[in-house]
Amino acid sequence: MSRARNYSGTPSDHFKACAMACSRASGSSFGTLMAVAFMTIGKETVGRDKIEACEVVDYIDTVNKALLSRGRSNLGDKTALDSLEAIRAEIAARGVSCNLHEIAHQAAVKAIKDFRGLPNKIGRARMFADKSIGLEDPGMVAVLRIIGPLDG
Secondary structure, eight states, rough: OOOOEEEOHHHHHHHHHHHHHHHOOSHHHHHHHHHHHHHHHHTTTTTOOOOOGGHHHHHHHHHHHHHHHOOOOTTTTSHHHHHHHHHHHHHEEEEEEETTHHHHHHHHHHHHHHTTOOOOOGGGGGGHHHHTTTTTHHHHHHHHHHHHTOOO
């Protein structure tokens, strides 16, 4: 039996449902940040029937600001936020008339490569900063996995 649900409602309803699911499913700091991200977008989209592609950059920027405030991290700390910022910047540079999924995927892959040679400054890996050099940040990998493969 499928556990998938057919949610009707507004984008805000969907984002708030995702926030609640993240809160219920994970007690980790990453789960909390995911819930904050979805709730932030849920609040931003109240009263909307749909989201336009041209708004994606602004929504990602709003989420980044909320997560930076909540998570007490900075861009450049080798976290999922660096992936989100790379995605936001690449969409802003290339425009929304392109394939957003492809742009997001490519930007997330590039961010992982760009930060691989740096130490983790936030999260559990910060305690082993020197040993994290050359490794992928788990949050950045999670962003890539959430985006999903290009061939799927």
